[in-house]
Amino acid sequence: MLNITSVASSVTLTVVGSGRDALPYLRNLAEARASVLIVASPGAGVATVLRSIVEAMPPLTHEQAYELQAAYKAAGLEWHGERPVRAPHHTISDAGLLDERGHYRRGELSLARHGALFLDDAIEFRRGRVAAAVKAADKVGAWVVGACVPCACGHAYHDQTRWPCTCTPALTAAWERRFGALVRDFAMSLHVR
Numbered sequence: 001m002l003n004i005t006s007v008a009s010s011v012t013l014t015v016v017g018s019g020r021d022a023l024p025y026l027r028n029l030a031e032a033r034a035s036v037l038i039v040a041s042p043g044a045g046v047a048t049v050l051r052s053i054v055e056a057m058p059p060l061t062h063e064q065a066y067e068l069q070a071a072y073k074a075a076g077l078e079w080h081g082e083r084p085v086r087a088p089h090h091t092i093s094d095a096g097l098l099d100e101r102g103h104y105r106r107g108e109l110s111l112a113r114h115g116a117l118f119l120d121d122a123i124e125f126r127r128g129r130v131a132a133a134v135k136a137a138d139k140v141g142a143w144v145v146g147a148c149v150p151c152a153c154g155h156a157y158h159d160q161t162r163w164p165c166t167c168t169p170a171l172t173a174a175w176e177r178r179f180g181a182l183v184r185d186f187a188m189s190l191h192v193r
């Protein structure tokens, strides 16, 4: 079941089921390199789904492969010939994410070129960092995918009889403020529930 709503400038899509059920929609977003925030309770399999989408992308052109090789070499890393999925931790610095000189040469975004930059626990990244990555992603052909849980305790989209949400009204209010800001950083948000 699919439900699409548009709130202000960002589009929200709701898929009922698991991460796997969101695959067709995510494939379309990947093709368009449209940044997306996936909102799901733990165990939805977001990382696995993301990897399968990147693996199914068309083969790299010679130019793309050359760029990737150069980017990994600049970072002192080995590139294994595949489209990359980079998943930096939320404690990463601006330099680590975007390269200290702003040329995106050695940061995680540069290493995610022609593949995906996966920002798990996207709500935990320092304010402004996610927006900066989304904005710069076009330059390197990276698809930016964020993931976050639907509430502070993470259980809001789980079966409430088995894993009830334990968030207090105060926790929920604080969460919604941060979440509201995060949603605006992405072109789209996809709720898997």
Ligand SMILES: [Zn+2]
Pocket (backbone or CB within 6 Å): 151, 152, 153, 154, 155, 156, 165, 166, 167
């Ligand atoms: Zn909760």
